[in-house]
Amino acid sequence: MTANDPNNRSDCPLSCALDLIGDKWSLLVIRDICLNKKRYVDFQSSPEKIPTNILASRLKRLEETGIIVKKPYQTKPLRCEYLLTVKGADLLPVLQTLAAWAEKHVPSCIPAPEFFFTLKPENLFTR
């Protein structure tokens, strides 16, 4: 036996987490939602310039893994917004810790705005 779930490399919580969001883009999409971006074009407008096919595939995967939900906000034409679930909002402390690490150790980065570190998961998810 290798892992409870064959999609996981092992049962280690860290390994399981990285199997879900361990890539270059997923956490940036989640960051964007934390910063109140909701729509496809919003994510595309971020400075990292995520390729459109990658964005589509990440949104799909994050939805499939229950980290975000896709919710219509108008019908003609059908337009959806992407929102965090509780599972997704609970990634905020990870983002904050990682951002703090970079501010301390990566000279080329520019500090995140103060308010980012004051955000709390319970204010971010949908119900």
Added chain:
Amino acid sequence: MTANDPNNRSDCPLSCALDLIGDKWSLLVIRDICLNKKRYVDFQSSPEKIPTNILASRLKRLEETGIIVKKPYQTKPLRCEYLLTVKGADLLPVLQTLAAWAEKHVPSCIPAPEFFFTLKPENLFTR
């Protein structure tokens, strides 16, 4: 202008952090070192079974970015161990936060041992 450092996708601290360790394997190697693994074979023995060429390339990159150091512990034959720098040890809180998230939200994972959450960066790095 896109980013201070052309290797970075943007100047966002999160983006900078992910440019360094945002992949499936890097944080697992760092986890291993936190758990007192030091040598090439130690990393290979972890349950995720990292491919040997990937391991070599990650160790190289982590060293180049100042997250780990490669240090000889014997000369005949020359054998080295990999240790965390301060920069690397300071990733521990990220690992702990991410592991806690997975324990809460990923049903298939098995909780990390208690002591993992009691570790502190200042006890992990070399001087």
Added chain:
DNA sequence: TTCATTACTTGCAAAACGCAAGCTTTGATA
């Protein structure tokens, strides 16, 4: 002399990525 260990490197096929272009639905504009 052969075998085992450690720490890698190399080759190659498969998968993922990234860029550009195209498509669909709808509302606005001329």
Added chain:
DNA sequence: TATCAAAGCTTGCGTTTTGCAAGTAATGAA
């Protein structure tokens, strides 16, 4: 009415990265 723009994608295709297997070099042990 014809054209245009916006939003949210999909498709094609070349490049890069990954992952598996095998091979290599240095040394010590049997």
